[in-house]
Amino acid sequence: MVRSLQSHTDDRPLKQSRELTERASKVIPGATQTASKGPTQFVQGVSPTHIQRAQGSHVWDADGSEYIDCVMALGPVLLGHNYPAVTEAVTEQLTDGTMYTMEHPLHVEVAELLTEVIPCAEMVRFAKNGNDVTTLAAKVARAHTDRNVIATQGYHGWTDVWMGDHPNLNRGVPEAVGKHTERFEYNDIESLERIFDENPGDVAAIVTTPVNLDAPEDDFLEQLREIADREGAVLVFDEILTGFRFSLGGAQQYFGVEPDLACFAKGMANGYPISALVGRSDVMSTISDSDFVYSMTYAGEALSLAATKAAIEVQQRENVHEHIFEQGSKLVEGYDELASEYGLEGVTGVNGFSPRFKMWFRDEDGNADRLAKSLFMQEAHKRGVLFTDGHLPSYSHSDEDVEIMLSVYRDCMEILADAVKEDAVEDYLEGEPVGATLRERTGEDRS
Ligand SMILES: Cc1ncc(COP(=O)(O)O)c(C=O)c1O
Incomplete structure (x- = not known):
């Protein structure tokens, strides 16, 4: 009581x-x-x-x-x-072990499941924290476009790419890093256009939370899509807070606008530590290029994958x-x-x-x-x-x-x-x- x-x-x-x-x-x-x-x-x-x-x-x-x-x-x-369906799935997986020397079938199953439920997801890589995949998204976008600047708004984590440009929060980040992160305002297309004007041919990505506390106005998300296409930049939705919360397919499904890449973490496994970068195959494939490195020991830890699968199945079955x-x-x-x-x-x-x-x-x-x-x-x-x-x-x-x-x-x-x-x-x-x-x-x- x-x-x-x-x-x-x-x-x-x-x-x-x-x-x-x-x-x-x-x-x-x-x-x-x-x-x-x-x-x-x-x-x-x-x-x-x-x-x-x-x-x-x-x-x-x-x-x-x-x-x-x-x-x-x-x-x-x-x-x-301690949601029963998730706890049961994790408990069952626990008796089979948590980490292995090779891939586990769940790596494939859960990746496939995400491609079924998230509109923009054609390929998937797992990680542990939101930060891991927002940082990976920026790196993939830069590698894919061979450009430097990340145009962004919203909170995406503590790593250098996201903190380098904050004058009072960038201690420990080399100055050069912050120079390639440019801020625009949510619902202010002009502020984004300015970044493209000031960095011609060098904006790798628009990285944004699809929705903040204010709703998107004047087709803001659609306009982001158009600008990214026009400029050849990668559109990234940080769905760490909105994913699985606004709908099973995230805010991109709720608002009907598909990014090229999207980051998921919170809400994914009902509290187990896992995140995912998902997106278009041609962009995601950059990760397997011979000169690009992304690898994490714990990315494929099986308890969190079992939890993800169980949590998604509950969302598919129930309202x-x-x-x-x-x-x-x-x-x-x-x-x-x-x-x-x-x-x-x-x-x-x-x-x-x-x-x-x-x-x-x-x-x-x-x-x-x-x-x-x-x-x-x-x-x-x-x-x-x-x-x-x-x-x-x-x-x-x-x-x-x-x-x-x-x-x-x-x-x-x-x-x-x-x-x-x-x-x-x-x-x-x-x-x-x-x-x-x-x-x-x-x-x-x-x-
Ligand atoms: C929108 C968004 N992006 C990124 C992050 C960072 O995620 P994490 O704390 O799991 O690294 C957060 C965390 O609150 C978030 O809300």
Whole structure:
């Protein structure tokens, strides 16, 4: 039973969270493995820091408190934690081993499966992280076109090609690398055209997230397709967040525009570590050219492939995406209604699509308001909803979960409304406010 239904007094123990964070800070730089999961992303002193176990749409922290999960490990857990069909497939594969000296039949089976379900996929290579395949996509595009410049928008990972051009985030990247990455704005074709004008005959690829928190406008994706064709550049969709989430075939299927290459990771194997670069055969074949190197020891690890196959089969059999859209839209609409009921329309609201949306908090000048976000998060965590602002609903989020989340958000709105009225949001905070997210630091997903 979720805490908010038992009582609204917060008596959660946080002893393990505190001890683990203290130990982590001595042996793990930043006390985290993932920027969005570190202590600074939560209200320090109020939020839990370590999750011990998870089932369906719920998680239990290291002190045993239960929460409804809003972001499902930042997106990978599409069906639900420990989803039976996936766990069974992985358990069965485990008894046959995990890594082999040669290829395993699953390498072929899952590659074939991806070519069946993803519109642009004619060939497939596997990897482990989103970064691996976005970086591979840039390298393949450069090799295929014999050009240098990557025109890009959106977050694609931490590697040199994606961070080299960020003045405050490019420490450790040789200056020369950043010179070949050029940014354009989503929904701003002019900003992309400028890159082609300034780099005639040298733009290898347009690498973009097909959709961000804002919807594509004025046939933006179709225009990208046309420009890539006109210029002989490779169109790459980074579907790491949208793949398997907007539809089984990703956002390219949802919006009906096919890129030349596409990157998949989160959502692919319901939480197991795997990613894939897929795309047109002539472009993908570059990977097997004698002067091109791409190879990873763990790329073909069998548990994650078994998980991928099982997760896709669930999506083929059941109305996974319909459910995710339904639960997401109830939350989006419910949140906006609450914000207006409490007179907080200018203070907080929702951006995005039902399968991926994000709550924004703004101050009087329209800037991101981390204090308001921290207060909302604090009150949600105290009531058993693991709110972070981003929401990635899963197939396991039940109607009851949605009801509880909205009833908790009602409480949070009421408290936030009081605090705003009293001009005392900071005074309501019981811990350290949250810091900037990685996407805020890179300029993506502005609130
Ligand atoms: C759109 C997008 N691309 C790339 C990445 C990087 O993926 P990973 O963290 O698995 O390397 C992410 C991660 O959040 C992402 O959302």
